[in-house]
Amino acid sequence: MKLKLAIQKSGRLHDDSMRLLKECGIDVSNGVNKLKADASNFPLEVYFLRDDDIPQYVEDAVADIGFVGENVVYEKAKKVAVAHELGFGKCRLSIAVHRNEDYPGAQYLAGKKIATSYPVIVSRFLKEKGIEAEIHEISGSVEIAPGIGLADAICDLVSSGSTLFMNGLKEVETILQSQAVLIKNQGLAPEKQQLLDRLLFRIQAVKKAKN
Ligand code: PRT
Ligand code: ZN
Known part of the structure:
Protein backbone atom coordinates (compact mmCIF):
# COMPACT_ATOMS: atom_id res chain seq x y z
CA MET A 1 0.00 0.00 0.00
CA LYS A 90 4.52 32.10 4.17
CA CYS A 91 2.40 35.07 3.16
CA ARG A 92 -0.61 37.04 4.31
CA LEU A 93 -3.96 37.82 2.74
CA SER A 94 -4.47 41.55 3.06
CA ILE A 95 -6.76 44.35 2.04
CA ALA A 96 -5.12 47.25 0.24
CA VAL A 97 -6.36 50.62 -0.96
CA HIS A 98 -4.90 53.46 -2.99
CA ARG A 99 -1.86 54.94 -1.25
CA ASN A 100 -3.45 58.41 -0.90
CA GLU A 101 -6.73 57.15 0.50
CA ASP A 102 -7.61 57.83 4.13
CA TYR A 103 -8.33 54.55 5.88
CA PRO A 104 -9.86 55.10 9.32
CA GLY A 105 -10.68 51.38 9.79
CA ALA A 106 -12.63 48.49 8.31
CA GLN A 107 -15.81 50.62 8.17
CA TYR A 108 -14.15 52.37 5.22
CA LEU A 109 -15.07 49.29 3.17
CA ALA A 110 -18.84 49.69 3.66
CA GLY A 111 -20.51 50.09 0.28
CA LYS A 112 -17.16 49.80 -1.55
CA LYS A 113 -16.11 47.39 -4.32
CA ILE A 114 -13.39 44.92 -3.36
CA ALA A 115 -11.59 42.91 -6.05
CA THR A 116 -10.18 39.54 -4.96
CA SER A 117 -9.52 35.92 -5.87
CA TYR A 118 -10.62 34.98 -2.33
CA PRO A 119 -14.36 35.75 -2.19
CA VAL A 120 -15.12 33.16 0.50
CA ILE A 121 -12.49 34.42 2.96
CA VAL A 122 -13.29 38.08 2.23
CA SER A 123 -17.04 37.65 2.72
CA ARG A 124 -16.41 35.87 6.00
CA PHE A 125 -14.22 38.77 7.14
CA LEU A 126 -16.86 41.33 6.14
CA LYS A 127 -19.59 39.35 7.87
CA GLU A 128 -17.59 39.16 11.11
CA LYS A 129 -17.14 42.92 11.00
CA GLY A 130 -20.80 43.51 10.10
CA ILE A 131 -19.82 45.34 6.92
CA GLU A 132 -21.69 45.20 3.61
CA ALA A 133 -19.50 45.59 0.55
CA GLU A 134 -19.47 44.39 -3.02
CA ILE A 135 -17.02 41.62 -3.87
CA HIS A 136 -15.68 41.38 -7.43
CA GLU A 137 -14.11 37.99 -8.00
CA ILE A 138 -11.18 38.08 -10.42
CA SER A 139 -8.68 35.31 -11.00
CA GLY A 140 -5.45 37.23 -11.50
CA SER A 141 -3.71 40.63 -11.60
CA VAL A 142 -5.91 41.77 -8.72
CA GLU A 143 -3.47 44.58 -7.90
CA ILE A 144 -4.33 46.53 -11.07
CA ALA A 145 -8.07 46.67 -10.29
CA PRO A 146 -8.08 50.01 -8.38
CA GLY A 147 -5.95 51.72 -11.05
CA ILE A 148 -8.36 50.80 -13.85
CA GLY A 149 -11.43 51.81 -11.84
CA LEU A 150 -12.69 48.26 -11.33
CA ALA A 151 -12.59 48.41 -7.54
CA ASP A 152 -11.98 50.70 -4.54
CA ALA A 153 -9.95 48.12 -2.67
CA ILE A 154 -8.36 44.74 -3.24
CA CYS A 155 -7.72 41.68 -1.12
CA ASP A 156 -4.70 39.64 -2.23
CA LEU A 157 -1.71 37.67 -1.00
CA VAL A 158 1.28 39.73 0.08
CA SER A 159 4.79 38.65 0.95
CA SER A 160 7.36 41.42 0.46
CA GLY A 161 4.76 44.11 -0.29
CA SER A 162 6.53 45.21 -3.47
CA THR A 163 3.60 44.33 -5.78
CA LEU A 164 1.31 46.61 -3.77
CA PHE A 165 3.93 49.34 -3.67
CA MET A 166 4.54 49.22 -7.42
CA ASN A 167 0.81 49.58 -8.05
CA GLY A 168 0.40 52.60 -5.78
CA LEU A 169 -1.45 50.65 -3.09
CA LYS A 170 -1.04 50.42 0.68
CA GLU A 171 -1.84 47.46 2.92
CA VAL A 172 -4.52 48.36 5.48
CA GLU A 173 -5.85 45.09 6.97
CA THR A 174 -4.36 41.61 7.28
CA ILE A 175 -7.19 39.12 7.27
CA LEU A 176 -5.24 35.83 7.22
CA GLN A 177 -1.67 34.71 7.92
CA SER A 178 -0.86 31.76 5.72
O1 PRT B 1 -0.84 27.00 -11.13
P1 PRT B 1 -1.36 26.96 -9.74
O2 PRT B 1 -2.84 27.22 -9.63
O3 PRT B 1 -0.93 25.69 -9.03
O4 PRT B 1 -0.57 28.13 -8.95
P2 PRT B 1 -1.05 29.61 -8.54
O5 PRT B 1 -0.58 30.53 -9.60
O6 PRT B 1 -2.47 29.63 -8.12
O7 PRT B 1 -0.25 29.83 -7.20
P3 PRT B 1 1.24 30.36 -6.91
O8 PRT B 1 2.24 29.36 -7.39
O9 PRT B 1 1.40 31.78 -7.31
O10 PRT B 1 1.17 30.36 -5.31
C1 PRT B 1 0.99 29.18 -4.62
C2 PRT B 1 0.89 29.50 -3.12
O11 PRT B 1 2.07 30.15 -2.67
C3 PRT B 1 -0.22 30.46 -2.73
O12 PRT B 1 -1.50 29.85 -2.69
C4 PRT B 1 0.26 30.89 -1.33
O13 PRT B 1 -0.11 29.92 -0.36
C5 PRT B 1 1.79 30.88 -1.48
N1 PRT B 1 2.38 32.24 -1.60
C6 PRT B 1 3.34 32.73 -0.79
C7 PRT B 1 2.08 33.19 -2.50
C8 PRT B 1 2.88 34.30 -2.21
N2 PRT B 1 3.66 33.98 -1.14
C9 PRT B 1 2.79 35.50 -3.02
N3 PRT B 1 3.50 36.47 -2.76
N4 PRT B 1 1.21 33.22 -3.54
C10 PRT B 1 1.14 34.33 -4.31
N5 PRT B 1 1.88 35.46 -4.10
C11 PRT B 1 1.71 36.58 -5.09
C12 PRT B 1 0.53 37.50 -4.75
O14 PRT B 1 -0.69 36.97 -5.26
C13 PRT B 1 0.95 38.81 -5.45
O15 PRT B 1 0.65 38.76 -6.82
O16 PRT B 1 2.83 37.40 -5.14
C14 PRT B 1 2.45 38.77 -5.28
C15 PRT B 1 2.80 39.53 -4.03
O17 PRT B 1 4.12 39.29 -3.65
P4 PRT B 1 4.99 40.50 -3.04
O18 PRT B 1 6.29 39.86 -2.62
O19 PRT B 1 5.20 41.51 -4.13
O20 PRT B 1 4.25 41.06 -1.86
ZN1 ZN C 1 -3.70 28.19 -8.10
Whole structure:
Protein backbone atom coordinates (compact mmCIF):
# COMPACT_ATOMS: atom_id res chain seq x y z
CA MET A 1 0.00 0.00 0.00
CA LYS A 2 1.14 3.52 -0.79
CA LEU A 3 0.33 6.90 0.69
CA LYS A 4 -0.84 9.25 -2.05
CA LEU A 5 0.45 12.82 -1.71
CA ALA A 6 -0.73 15.76 -3.85
CA ILE A 7 1.68 18.67 -4.32
CA GLN A 8 1.71 21.71 -6.60
CA LYS A 9 2.81 20.84 -10.13
CA SER A 10 4.62 24.13 -10.66
CA GLY A 11 4.56 27.46 -8.90
CA ARG A 12 5.64 28.91 -5.60
CA LEU A 13 5.13 25.79 -3.48
CA HIS A 14 6.55 23.18 -5.88
CA ASP A 15 10.26 23.46 -5.12
CA ASP A 16 9.84 23.70 -1.34
CA SER A 17 7.49 20.69 -1.41
CA MET A 18 10.04 18.62 -3.34
CA ARG A 19 12.84 19.87 -1.09
CA LEU A 20 10.96 18.83 2.04
CA LEU A 21 10.52 15.29 0.70
CA LYS A 22 14.22 15.15 -0.13
CA GLU A 23 15.15 16.38 3.35
CA CYS A 24 12.93 13.62 4.72
CA GLY A 25 15.16 11.17 2.83
CA ILE A 26 12.47 10.40 0.27
CA ASP A 27 13.59 10.19 -3.37
CA VAL A 28 11.03 11.27 -5.94
CA SER A 29 12.04 11.88 -9.53
CA ASN A 30 10.97 15.40 -10.47
CA GLY A 31 7.86 14.92 -12.52
CA VAL A 32 7.14 18.41 -13.80
CA ASN A 33 5.73 16.97 -17.00
CA LYS A 34 4.13 13.96 -15.38
CA LEU A 35 0.92 13.58 -13.43
CA LYS A 36 2.50 11.33 -10.82
CA ALA A 37 5.74 9.80 -9.63
CA ASP A 38 6.63 7.02 -7.21
CA ALA A 39 9.11 7.48 -4.39
CA SER A 40 11.85 4.86 -4.69
CA ASN A 41 12.50 4.38 -0.98
CA PHE A 42 9.20 5.14 0.82
CA PRO A 43 5.67 3.84 0.12
CA LEU A 44 4.64 7.16 -1.36
CA GLU A 45 3.08 8.17 -4.67
CA VAL A 46 3.22 11.88 -5.55
CA TYR A 47 0.56 13.58 -7.69
CA PHE A 48 1.40 16.91 -9.34
CA LEU A 49 -1.64 19.18 -9.47
CA ARG A 50 -2.76 22.80 -9.56
CA ASP A 51 -2.81 24.02 -5.97
CA ASP A 52 -6.49 25.03 -6.21
CA ASP A 53 -7.47 21.41 -6.93
CA ILE A 54 -5.59 19.82 -4.03
CA PRO A 55 -8.28 20.22 -1.28
CA GLN A 56 -10.93 18.62 -3.50
CA TYR A 57 -8.66 15.68 -4.39
CA VAL A 58 -7.93 15.12 -0.71
CA GLU A 59 -11.60 15.39 0.29
CA ASP A 60 -12.45 12.83 -2.41
CA ALA A 61 -9.57 10.54 -1.28
CA VAL A 62 -8.03 10.59 -4.77
CA ALA A 63 -5.04 11.76 -2.74
CA ASP A 64 -4.68 10.83 0.96
CA ILE A 65 -2.73 13.94 1.87
CA GLY A 66 -1.61 17.21 0.26
CA PHE A 67 0.79 20.10 0.70
CA VAL A 68 -1.07 23.37 0.06
CA GLY A 69 -1.36 26.96 1.29
CA GLU A 70 -3.78 27.65 4.16
CA ASN A 71 -5.26 30.41 1.98
CA VAL A 72 -6.39 27.76 -0.51
CA VAL A 73 -7.60 25.39 2.24
CA TYR A 74 -9.84 28.08 3.76
CA GLU A 75 -11.05 29.46 0.44
CA LYS A 76 -12.05 26.07 -0.93
CA ALA A 77 -13.71 25.08 2.38
CA LYS A 78 -13.48 21.34 1.65
CA LYS A 79 -13.84 18.66 4.31
CA VAL A 80 -10.17 17.99 5.02
CA ALA A 81 -8.11 18.05 8.21
CA VAL A 82 -5.00 20.20 8.68
CA ALA A 83 -2.41 17.83 10.14
CA HIS A 84 0.77 19.90 10.23
CA GLU A 85 2.25 23.34 9.46
CA LEU A 86 5.10 23.01 6.98
CA GLY A 87 6.85 26.34 7.58
CA PHE A 88 7.25 27.44 3.95
CA GLY A 89 5.08 29.45 1.53
CA LYS A 90 4.52 32.10 4.17
CA CYS A 91 2.40 35.07 3.16
CA ARG A 92 -0.61 37.04 4.31
CA LEU A 93 -3.96 37.82 2.74
CA SER A 94 -4.47 41.55 3.06
CA ILE A 95 -6.76 44.35 2.04
CA ALA A 96 -5.12 47.25 0.24
CA VAL A 97 -6.36 50.62 -0.96
CA HIS A 98 -4.90 53.46 -2.99
CA ARG A 99 -1.86 54.94 -1.25
CA ASN A 100 -3.45 58.41 -0.90
CA GLU A 101 -6.73 57.15 0.50
CA ASP A 102 -7.61 57.83 4.13
CA TYR A 103 -8.33 54.55 5.88
CA PRO A 104 -9.86 55.10 9.32
CA GLY A 105 -10.68 51.38 9.79
CA ALA A 106 -12.63 48.49 8.31
CA GLN A 107 -15.81 50.62 8.17
CA TYR A 108 -14.15 52.37 5.22
CA LEU A 109 -15.07 49.29 3.17
CA ALA A 110 -18.84 49.69 3.66
CA GLY A 111 -20.51 50.09 0.28
CA LYS A 112 -17.16 49.80 -1.55
CA LYS A 113 -16.11 47.39 -4.32
CA ILE A 114 -13.39 44.92 -3.36
CA ALA A 115 -11.59 42.91 -6.05
CA THR A 116 -10.18 39.54 -4.96
CA SER A 117 -9.52 35.92 -5.87
CA TYR A 118 -10.62 34.98 -2.33
CA PRO A 119 -14.36 35.75 -2.19
CA VAL A 120 -15.12 33.16 0.50
CA ILE A 121 -12.49 34.42 2.96
CA VAL A 122 -13.29 38.08 2.23
CA SER A 123 -17.04 37.65 2.72
CA ARG A 124 -16.41 35.87 6.00
CA PHE A 125 -14.22 38.77 7.14
CA LEU A 126 -16.86 41.33 6.14
CA LYS A 127 -19.59 39.35 7.87
CA GLU A 128 -17.59 39.16 11.11
CA LYS A 129 -17.14 42.92 11.00
CA GLY A 130 -20.80 43.51 10.10
CA ILE A 131 -19.82 45.34 6.92
CA GLU A 132 -21.69 45.20 3.61
CA ALA A 133 -19.50 45.59 0.55
CA GLU A 134 -19.47 44.39 -3.02
CA ILE A 135 -17.02 41.62 -3.87
CA HIS A 136 -15.68 41.38 -7.43
CA GLU A 137 -14.11 37.99 -8.00
CA ILE A 138 -11.18 38.08 -10.42
CA SER A 139 -8.68 35.31 -11.00
CA GLY A 140 -5.45 37.23 -11.50
CA SER A 141 -3.71 40.63 -11.60
CA VAL A 142 -5.91 41.77 -8.72
CA GLU A 143 -3.47 44.58 -7.90
CA ILE A 144 -4.33 46.53 -11.07
CA ALA A 145 -8.07 46.67 -10.29
CA PRO A 146 -8.08 50.01 -8.38
CA GLY A 147 -5.95 51.72 -11.05
CA ILE A 148 -8.36 50.80 -13.85
CA GLY A 149 -11.43 51.81 -11.84
CA LEU A 150 -12.69 48.26 -11.33
CA ALA A 151 -12.59 48.41 -7.54
CA ASP A 152 -11.98 50.70 -4.54
CA ALA A 153 -9.95 48.12 -2.67
CA ILE A 154 -8.36 44.74 -3.24
CA CYS A 155 -7.72 41.68 -1.12
CA ASP A 156 -4.70 39.64 -2.23
CA LEU A 157 -1.71 37.67 -1.00
CA VAL A 158 1.28 39.73 0.08
CA SER A 159 4.79 38.65 0.95
CA SER A 160 7.36 41.42 0.46
CA GLY A 161 4.76 44.11 -0.29
CA SER A 162 6.53 45.21 -3.47
CA THR A 163 3.60 44.33 -5.78
CA LEU A 164 1.31 46.61 -3.77
CA PHE A 165 3.93 49.34 -3.67
CA MET A 166 4.54 49.22 -7.42
CA ASN A 167 0.81 49.58 -8.05
CA GLY A 168 0.40 52.60 -5.78
CA LEU A 169 -1.45 50.65 -3.09
CA LYS A 170 -1.04 50.42 0.68
CA GLU A 171 -1.84 47.46 2.92
CA VAL A 172 -4.52 48.36 5.48
CA GLU A 173 -5.85 45.09 6.97
CA THR A 174 -4.36 41.61 7.28
CA ILE A 175 -7.19 39.12 7.27
CA LEU A 176 -5.24 35.83 7.22
CA GLN A 177 -1.67 34.71 7.92
CA SER A 178 -0.86 31.76 5.72
CA GLN A 179 1.77 29.09 5.17
CA ALA A 180 1.89 25.71 3.47
CA VAL A 181 0.22 22.98 5.53
CA LEU A 182 -0.17 19.23 5.29
CA ILE A 183 -3.84 18.37 4.85
CA LYS A 184 -5.28 14.88 5.10
CA ASN A 185 -8.45 13.06 4.16
CA GLN A 186 -10.79 12.86 7.15
CA GLY A 187 -11.43 9.13 6.81
CA LEU A 188 -7.86 7.90 6.44
CA ALA A 189 -7.57 4.10 6.83
CA PRO A 190 -5.42 3.00 9.81
CA GLU A 191 -2.70 1.62 7.49
CA LYS A 192 -2.52 4.96 5.69
CA GLN A 193 -2.48 6.84 8.99
CA GLN A 194 0.51 4.72 10.03
CA LEU A 195 2.35 5.72 6.86
CA LEU A 196 1.41 9.35 7.50
CA ASP A 197 2.74 9.08 11.06
CA ARG A 198 6.07 7.84 9.66
CA LEU A 199 6.15 10.78 7.25
CA LEU A 200 5.19 13.30 9.97
CA PHE A 201 7.91 11.89 12.23
CA ARG A 202 10.47 12.66 9.51
CA ILE A 203 9.00 16.12 8.80
CA GLN A 204 9.25 16.96 12.50
CA ALA A 205 12.85 15.73 12.60
CA VAL A 206 13.71 17.96 9.61
CA LYS A 207 12.10 20.94 11.36
CA LYS A 208 14.02 20.26 14.61
CA ALA A 209 17.32 19.97 12.76
CA LYS A 210 16.73 23.43 11.28
CA ASN A 211 16.04 25.14 14.63
O1 PRT B 1 -0.84 27.00 -11.13
P1 PRT B 1 -1.36 26.96 -9.74
O2 PRT B 1 -2.84 27.22 -9.63
O3 PRT B 1 -0.93 25.69 -9.03
O4 PRT B 1 -0.57 28.13 -8.95
P2 PRT B 1 -1.05 29.61 -8.54
O5 PRT B 1 -0.58 30.53 -9.60
O6 PRT B 1 -2.47 29.63 -8.12
O7 PRT B 1 -0.25 29.83 -7.20
P3 PRT B 1 1.24 30.36 -6.91
O8 PRT B 1 2.24 29.36 -7.39
O9 PRT B 1 1.40 31.78 -7.31
O10 PRT B 1 1.17 30.36 -5.31
C1 PRT B 1 0.99 29.18 -4.62
C2 PRT B 1 0.89 29.50 -3.12
O11 PRT B 1 2.07 30.15 -2.67
C3 PRT B 1 -0.22 30.46 -2.73
O12 PRT B 1 -1.50 29.85 -2.69
C4 PRT B 1 0.26 30.89 -1.33
O13 PRT B 1 -0.11 29.92 -0.36
C5 PRT B 1 1.79 30.88 -1.48
N1 PRT B 1 2.38 32.24 -1.60
C6 PRT B 1 3.34 32.73 -0.79
C7 PRT B 1 2.08 33.19 -2.50
C8 PRT B 1 2.88 34.30 -2.21
N2 PRT B 1 3.66 33.98 -1.14
C9 PRT B 1 2.79 35.50 -3.02
N3 PRT B 1 3.50 36.47 -2.76
N4 PRT B 1 1.21 33.22 -3.54
C10 PRT B 1 1.14 34.33 -4.31
N5 PRT B 1 1.88 35.46 -4.10
C11 PRT B 1 1.71 36.58 -5.09
C12 PRT B 1 0.53 37.50 -4.75
O14 PRT B 1 -0.69 36.97 -5.26
C13 PRT B 1 0.95 38.81 -5.45
O15 PRT B 1 0.65 38.76 -6.82
O16 PRT B 1 2.83 37.40 -5.14
C14 PRT B 1 2.45 38.77 -5.28
C15 PRT B 1 2.80 39.53 -4.03
O17 PRT B 1 4.12 39.29 -3.65
P4 PRT B 1 4.99 40.50 -3.04
O18 PRT B 1 6.29 39.86 -2.62
O19 PRT B 1 5.20 41.51 -4.13
O20 PRT B 1 4.25 41.06 -1.86
ZN1 ZN C 1 -3.70 28.19 -8.10
